[in-house]
Amino acid sequence: MLTSLALLVVIVIDQLRTDELFRVKLNPAGIGKLINQGVFYDDAHHTQFFNMTCPGHVAISTGAEPGLHGIMLNDDWDPKSEKPVYCVEDDTHHWIQAAADEKDQNLGTSAKRILTTTLGDEVKMLWPNESKIFAFGFKDRSAIALGGHLADGAYWFAPKSNVWTTSDAYLKSNTLPKWVSEFNEKKYAVAKSLGRSYASSTQSVEDVTALAEAAFDNENLGLHKKPDILWVSYSAHDVVGHSEGDASPALEKILEAEDKSIARLIGKIQNKLQKKKFLVVLTGDHGAGINQALYPAIPGGKMKEHQIEEKLNECLTKEGIQSHHRKAAVQLHSGHFYLANDIKDKQNAQQKTKYCLQTEFEGIWNAYTREEILSGAIPTTSWLKNLISSYYPSRGADVISVFKPYWNSHDDVVVSHETSYDYDSWVPLALWWPGVIKKTIHRRTQVTSLAPTLARLLKTRRPSGAMADYLTEVLDESK
Numbered sequence: 246m247l248t249s250l251a252l253l254v255v256i257v258i259d260q261l262r263t264d265e266l267f268r269v270k271l272n273p274a275g276i277g278k279l280i281n282q283g284v285f286y287d288d289a290h291h292t293q294f295f296n297m298t299c300p301g302h303v304a305i306s307t308g309a310e311p312g313l314h315g316i317m318l319n320d321d322w323d324p325k326s327e328k329p330v331y332c333v334e335d336d337t338h339h340w341i342q343a344a345a346d347e348k349d350q351n352l353g354t355s356a357k358r359i360l361t362t363t364l365g366d367e368v369k370m371l372w373p374n375e376s377k378i379f380a381f382g383f384k385d386r387s388a389i390a391l392g393g394h395l396a397d398g399a400y401w402f403a404p405k406s407n408v409w410t411t412s413d414a415y416l417k418s419n420t421l422p423k424w425v426s427e428f429n430e431k432k433y434a435v436a437k438s439l440g441r442s443y444a445s446s447t448q449s450v451e452d453v454t455a456l457a458e459a460a461f462d463n464e465n466l467g468l469h470k471k472p473d474i475l476w477v478s479y480s481a482h483d484v485v486g487h488s489e490g491d492a493s494p495a496l497e498k499i500l501e502a503e504d505k506s507i508a509r510l511i512g513k514i515q516n517k518l519q520k521k522k523f524l525v526v527l528t529g530d531h532g533a534g535i536n537q538a539l540y541p542a543i544p545g546g547k548m549k550e551h552q553i554e555e556k557l558n559e560c561l562t563k564e565g566i567q568s569h570h571r572k573a574a575v576q577l578h579s580g581h582f583y584l585a586n587d588i589k590d591k592q593n594a595q596q597k598t599k600y601c602l603q604t605e606f607e608g609i610w611n612a613y614t615r616e617e618i619l620s621g622a623i624p625t626t627s628w629l630k631n632l633i634s635s636y637y638p639s640r641g642a643d644v645i646s647v648f649k650p651y652w653n654s655h656d657d658v659v660v661s662h663e664t665s666y667d668y669d670s671w672v673p674l675a676l677w678w679p680g681v682i683k684k685t686i687h688r689r690t691q692v693t694s695l696a697p698t699l700a701r702l703l704k705t706r707r708p709s710g711a712m713a714d715y716l717t718e719v720l721d722e723s724k
């Protein structure tokens with residue numbers, strides 16, 4: 246029974262591919278509770294074409310596709326400056342008592358570039374003073390993508406300053422709440438001593454949890470007139486997955502820490518809220534590929550990012566396409582190519598770029614131009630079906646290359662994720678609440694169904710760009 250929910254907790258594990266859960270013994274009070282005792286969709290997939298952190302988190306909170314919410318990749322492209330823009334970049338805001346870290350730009354961050362509402366935004370519009378929304382993530386983009394535009398708080402770790410911080414987009418007072426300052430005082434030395442390895446440590450998992458717990462206590466989450474939301478995102482899984490691989494003992498150790506942390510968090514909430522109703526969700530922002538070094542006979546590979554750009558531009562020069570102020574085509578990342586502003590006949594240059602990508606690169610299955618994508622002139626194969634809905638017109642690339650399965654656009658990590666194939670899109674989707682009757686659903690399900698389903702449970706509007714069907718089993722079970 247889920248009428249009058251007091252608290253909704255949504256936990257996101259960065260780069261958690263569902264099959265990782267099938268090979269380990271899960272804590273029956275933690276992840277095991279959510280997967281084995283709740284409503285578990287074991288074939289849930291992200292539907293953005295480019296699977297990575299920023300669009301993945303945005304899909305969870307908004308239920309929308311990149312073609313509407315605007316976050317196609319971890320970076321966008323600014324056509325005027327011809328430079329990348331970080332997905333949550335916002336130079337009208339700054340981090341509080343900490344230095345912004347992304348790409349050494351001393352810029353602030355906010356949800357400004359996310360162009361649809363999150364579930365929390367809809368809650369705050371309805372009940373601005375009767376409900377609280379808090380989001381926590383190790384990465385700023387994770388916390389911001391979940392918290393959205395109107396969260397009461399979104400907090401993340403500032404690696405340059407070794408403290409947890411937020412943006413003045415969320416905290417107008419410019420002073421961290423006492424419970425955050427106290428947390429920083431307690432944790433600063435540990436974070437500093439771990440340095441760069443903090444991001445890949447079990448300590449960071451524990452600390453994200455501890456900060457979420459501090460918010461739960463100090464902000465009285467679950468005790469307001471209307472439902473509160475607590476979003477929690479763990480990033481160490483992604484960092485270790487990239488560096489050690491998807492089937493490594495190091496990654497299992499991180500999963501164990503997440504499991505333990507989640508058990509602690511659920512236990513604490515249950516203890517305090519007693520008979521009040523709460524619901525816990527577990528999902529991931531994207532899956533991951535494989536460690537190709539282990540399987541040399543398996544088709545797949547890694548391209549060298551800078552060589553793609555070089556080779557492509559050599560080919561374009563041969564085809565008579567040139568720019569007077571920079572390379573004719575620049576790759577933002579993950580096969581997104583932007584042509585220089587001074588190229589006059591864009592359509593011709595796009596066709597030539599497509600031709601060069603098709604003919605020069607072993608890892609590229611095919612390439613599509615902006616015009617082809619926007620006019621729907623691409624094949625209707627199942628593996629291309631999300632390309633059109635993932636393309637935001639004013640931010641999209643001139644040409645997008647589609648990789649072959651188990652191929653990546655870069656070779657600087659052991660395992661990566663960026664494609665639309667099942668290994669990159671497959672994440673767990675589990676919902677547990679006290680009294681739920683366990684059920685495993687094998688139907689292929691979209692992660693974008695989560696936000697509208699939660700909106701229905703909370704009796705709010707859907708987020709503004711959420712188009713997917715409800716998770717009917719959850720609504721039926723929770724009558």
Ligand SMILES: [Zn+2]
Nearest residue numbers: 260298483487
């Ligand atoms: Zn990643």
